[in-house]
Amino acid sequence: MEQLLSQRISNARPSFIREVLKVADNPGIISFAGGLPNPTLFPVAALKQASAAILDEEGEAALQYTATEGHGGLRRWIAERYRATQNLDIDPGQILITNGSQQALDLIGKVLLDAGDGVVIEQPGYLGAIQALTLYQPQFLPVALDDDGIDCEGLRHALDNGRPKLLYTVPNFQNPSGISYSERRRREVAALLAGRKVLLIEDNPYGELRFGGAVPTSFHALLPQQTLLLGSFSKIVAPSLRLGWIVAPHWLLQKLIIAKQAADLHTNGFSQRLLHRYLRDNDIDRHIAAITEVYGRQKAAMEQAIAHYLPAGVRITAPQGGMFLWAELPPQVSALRLFEAALENGVAFVPGHPFYVDRDDSNTLRLNYTNADTATIDDGIRRLGAALKTLMS
Numbered sequence: 223m224e225q226l227l228s229q230r231i232s233n234a235r236p237s238f239i240r241e242v243l244k245v246a247d248n249p250g251i252i253s254f255a256g257g258l259p260n261p262t263l264f265p266v267a268a269l270k271q272a273s274a275a276i277l278d279e280e281g282e283a284a285l286q287y288t289a290t291e292g293h294g295g296l297r298r299w300i301a302e303r304y305r306a307t308q309n310l311d312i313d314p315g316q317i318l319i320t321n322g323s324q325q326a327l328d329l330i331g332k333v334l335l336d337a338g339d340g341v342v343i344e345q346p347g348y349l350g351a352i353q354a355l356t357l358y359q360p361q362f363l364p365v366a367l368d369d370d371g372i373d374c375e376g377l378r379h380a381l382d383n384g385r386p387k388l389l390y391t392v393p394n395f396q397n398p399s400g401i402s403y404s405e406r407r408r409r410e411v412a413a414l415l416a417g418r419k420v421l422l423i424e425d426n427p428y429g430e431l432r433f434g435g436a437v438p439t440s441f442h443a444l445l446p447q448q449t450l451l452l453g454s455f456s457k458i459v460a461p462s463l464r465l466g467w468i469v470a471p472h473w474l475l476q477k478l479i480i481a482k483q484a485a486d487l488h489t490n491g492f493s494q495r496l497l498h499r500y501l502r503d504n505d506i507d508r509h510i511a512a513i514t515e516v517y518g519r520q521k522a523a524m525e526q527a528i529a530h531y532l533p534a535g536v537r538i539t540a541p542q543g544g545m546f547l548w549a550e551l552p553p554q555v556s557a558l559r560l561f562e563a564a565l566e567n568g569v570a571f572v573p574g575h576p577f578y579v580d581r582d583d584s585n586t587l588r589l590n591y592t593n594a595d596t597a598t599i600d601d602g603i604r605r606l607g608a609a610l611k612t613l614m615s
């Protein structure tokens with residue numbers, strides 16, 4: 223019966239991370255593998271209050287079908303936030319509320335990609351984007367990242383030779399590497415794309431989780447007609463609400479709305495009202511400051527532990543925000559073999575290869591620091607260091 227499956231799904235790889243997370247969940251294992259926000263920071267009491275207020279005051283309307291584009295107040299709130307935090311001029315009419323930013327990736331694939339179309343992707347890149355776009359059978363054109371962003375020589379080559387429709391980027395505190403594009407690199411990338419028939423996806427779920435440094439220039443400011451901005455409330459409020467959005471030029475937004483209508487009619491209307499009420503009645507800046515204070519401390523604890531317990535040949539990125547660190551082991555060390563040794567020592571991480579479109583193993587790995595307290599982080603990195611020393615000896 224499996225011959226009944228479409229080519230599209232037959233070609234999709236099962237998620238390696240899901241397998242990793244299953245073993246990482248075993249009792250006694252310290253896990254740096256997941257990508258979960260710290261649940262102690264979820265605003266449970268405020269959401270409870272907002273939820274009761276909506277049912278009391280908006281009752282039936284909150285439970286009715288609603289517009290595909292999304293809740294008007296929430297779309298206006300998002301536009302206003304872009305203005306206040308990044309001085310971006312975005313019309314609420316350009317915003318489509320999605321079921322998490324993950325759905326935005328799926329809708330973009332559905333609306334823009336035919337089989338074989340080129341998609342430039344950062345290497346390493348966000349696994350969920352690779353997975354979502356794979357279902358539209360594109361030709362991935364991987365381009366390396368360095369500490370300042372995507373490599374411009376590689377990008378130029380991919381643009382000239384692969385004739386891609388899309389460039390997918392996570393310019394702030396990237397998943398998996400934690401790196402952010404420098405100002406200069408942003409301008410170089412924009413200059414390379416300007417005038418070409420290619421759209422840049424600026425996926426930015428982590429931008430507000432900043433520990434220090436100035437807010438950088440959005441690609442949307444540099445290339446307004448060619449940029450699709452993706453945002454999410456998953457990391458600043460709660461992921462289970464499944465609320466994200468896409469900002470797109472009008473010609474494309476119309477098509478995305480048709481695709482979304484066909485997929486699910488609209489994003490959960492109660493969730494949208496709940497979030498809008500929460501944002502209206504609470505100080506989101508204070509909430510975000512509380513999150514970044516905790517994550518900043520956890521990141522510093524992980525960096526210190528790495529300096530203490532891991533051999534000098536291990537190179538790590540230095541993120542100024544977000545949820546992940548990326549480590550590069552000496553070239554001969556397999557992250558998959560380290561993963562097995564680390565599990566035996568009671569610690570888990572994600573080996574780097576699933577973040578590449580063309581590798582079965584690598585000497586890289588992703589470490590999440592948001593989901594363990596600082597003492598646990600120290601213990602976990604100590605265990606990792608011991609596993610690595612055994613493997614290298």
Ligand SMILES: Cc1ncc(COP(=O)(O)O)c(C=O)c1O
Nearest residue numbers: 322323324348392397454456466
């Ligand atoms: C870069 C990136 N994009 C998109 C998502 C999806 O987020 P959500 O669908 O919860 O908004 C994630 C989740 O971890 C992510 O890391």
